């Protein structure tokens with residue numbers, strides 16, 4: 001299966017339709033949404049990061065156990081430093097998370113030129129806050145323990161507006177790239193408008209970002225079967241880590257289930273994103289200059 005661009009856009013749009021139908025029929029509350037988010041991210045989102053190990057093996061000659069230990073240590077060390085920032089300065093950590101996420105997600109439109117790249121990155125993060133600011137503020141409050149949740153949500157709504165304006169400018173230029181990106185950007189804006197933020201995030205992150213990244217990375221890796229085997233091992237370790245973190249929040253901290261799930265998912269992703277981004281950008285450069 002080649003999973004070309006029209007297929008990728010189609011999977012995303014079909015996912016949005018399914019989630020919209022689910023939302024209309026069952027109207028899941030915040031706890032159910034969080035309980036849908038966790039397995040979706042675990043099954044469809046985490047694997048794209050699990051390919052970081054095979055990617056690193058292409059970037060550096062990780063031959064023996066010592067090289068691997070060094071890589072794991074650096075990866076977990078960086079992720080741990082980000083998690084510590086959430087502990088020490090949750091408001092700052094949330095701002096940084098949203099900023100570097102917009103940058104990372106903009107890579108999904110890398111092939112469409114700078115204007116659409118910025119439009120995509122800002123729209124993904126800002127669109128839900130523009131339509132559902134109260135829901136976004138309450139999720140941010142859980143993540144940042146209430147610190148700056150409201151101004152941050154309003155700030156990303158403004159970023160979303162800028163993203164939409166840049167997208168419109170790009171569309172008016174009517175380039176081939178703009179036409180290809182059009183369906184995805186329209187999907188993002190309609191999805192963010194009609195779906196609760198967490199369901200919208202499942203559709204974008206699991207069905208567009210993660211699938212596109214996995215397809216591009218697997219195509220660029222020399223040995224796909226070995227890469228998938230390595231990624232499977234990493235998945236097992238990551239899921240074990242996430243379960244331990246969830247248990248700690250629930251039993252040691254006594255936080256309720258919904259808040260615990262939101263923290264494990266988003267703070268976990270925030271921590272993994274920094275080493276993930278560093279690797280992805282390096283790999284991208286290598287691919288482009290090859």
Ligand SMILES: CC1=C(/C=C/C(C)=C/C=C/C(C)=C/C=C/C=C(C)/C=C/C=C(C)/C=C/C2=C(C)CCCC2(C)C)C(C)(C)CCC1
Nearest residue numbers: 045046049050052053072075101197201238269272273276
């Ligand atoms: C290799 C390795 C590993 C693993 C790793 C992994 C597995 C990774 C992953 C990674 C990943 C997987 C990443 C991801 C990312 C994500 C992101 C970046 C996200 C973001 C998000 C956001 C930003 C959101 C926002 C919001 C909210 C929160 C609410 C609603 C609304 C909105 C949507 C706006 C380990 C550690 C084991 C070891 C060492 C080595």
Ligand SMILES: [Fe+2]
Nearest residue numbers: 048104213276
């Ligand atoms: Fe990613």
